[in-house]
Amino acid sequence: MSTLFCRNLQRRFGKTVAVAGVDLDIAAGEMYGLIGPDGAGKTTLLRMLAGVLKPDAGTIRMAGVDVVRQPERVRSLLGYMPQRFSLYADLGVLENLLFYADIFGVRGAERRQRIERLLAFARLEDFRDRPAGQLSGGMKKKLALACALIHRPRVLLLDEPTNGVDPISRREFWDILADLHLEGVTILVTTPYMDEAERCQRVGLMHEGRILRQDTPSALQTWVPGRMLAVYAGDLAAIAAAVASFPGHLDHHTYGDRLHVFVAPDLTDPEAALAEHLRACGLSFRQILSDTPRLEEAFIHLIAHREDESIRAGARLPSVEL
């Protein structure tokens, strides 16, 4: 039985479809990453899962509780960190934690222990008296997370928790999430950063209100059909023009100092075949290497492919304006 489950979840704002039918099954203790560009519907989905926004249609269950009908009953189960988590800027780090402890009814000795534990956990012990408004971006995010964890929730919903955070704090934040994962907390985290998806056990790609595909990070690379070759050369424009006529060519695009070329999977020794083809075209290059597509490339492929299918089926894409 999933700890977090939803079926056919939908939400419109006026004529705009923000979430267009989402199914999720997140197992107990799983760390699930929802990735997608701005406007994909991630925040709206999370707000519905947290019970703060009513869906137009669909069902949600969190640890067996019907979130749509009884949103007040998930409060004790759930830690929710929206993008703009309200910290009190004039209150110190400790005072913010005390405040949230009061809200969630965490009292007495338990409150003291829990706060000390969270301060250590978020590496904020040395800043307990600093006003929240004077913390760095990364420290604010860690304090917000600590506040969301004050009542020991079983489920944690995090909306773009590392947005605008520098790389070092970002890594530290993910290390803290790994600790929570080890403790068995079920985590759903959204991010616009493709590279963060690899931190999760399972990833869903969200685009225009739908989850296009979900899989483990190691399976992500198989989303792009065929194999990817990286051609390193000086004149990439000439190489790009020539690869289009290579038998088995599927797609190509420039990637920094190289050209990524996608070729049919059934070619034998595609590196040698492509090298031969380029030489026959009178072109020189430094090397051709087999490489793994980036997650962003898989995402783009999925979206483009889906649009092809819709066009073939004569269907029209829903117009989504966000």
Place this chain on the structure above:
Amino acid sequence: MNAVVVEHLTKRFGRFVAVNDISFTVARGEIFGFLGPNGSGKTTTIRMLLGLLPPTSGQARVLDVDVVRHPERIARRVGYMSQKFSLYPDLTVEENLRFYGRTYGLRGRALARRQDEVLALIGLEAQRRRLTAALAGGWKQKLALATALLHRPELLVLDEPTAGVDPINRREFWRLLYGLAGEGVTVFVTTHYMDEAEQCHRLALIHNGVLLAVGAPDVIKQTHMPGQVVEVLCARPRVALPVLRAADLAEVALYGERIHIAGPNLEHRLDELRARLEAAGAGVIALRVIPPSLEDVFIAQTSTR
């Protein structure tokens, strides 16, 4: 031929050193990335290169102009797209282009012709009479690029141009940049996205105003990563993680069902680490050295300082 030559450039604001003795060059026709977190000195550097902010010390030559001595000579030769670009939302696409074209001194037939050219370049012809406010996010970005291109600048300076843009539009935007670079335009672009930085021909990593590394992305990964990154694949990562955290490594990070570890001389410690993991019952499937990401390099470089 270099489009940009920076030598020992420093900018202080009071006691705060925003840019600390940086030196680098950008070749003509190159896409040069400036990668660093918010507040690392990227925008301050740009303002000095554009002649908008006098440096405290150091030299900067941009398109052979000494911007420290003659800051006024550079503005018209550079196309600049700032983080918060100032398109007028209540003007149409065409009206925005006309407005910016005039500020760059374009008039009459020449302006009309150039306007058509940049519209064709970015693929916005069909939307030329739409209100700018009604354009989708990715198109606004492209329109801002178009306005920066009107006066045929030799150097394009883009400050975090793709923040908040979806992957498809981001790819489109980069395709335009590669096209411009192919025609000889030099592109200087700042970003805090590690994956975007990989798309530059060369890049500089900046942190707290200090340059950590300059070079092609692949070269930086080879030359500026102390030690190796090893991917650990185990049947029970929850058992493995505490074992590795106790093993005196520079970095231990959970990546889904895998664990990445980093540190000096890791290739000589693989047997020892495997033995520790086996003893704890983690069920080791594989330990393999993997190429570092730019983020790995960045973290390693900043934590040694």
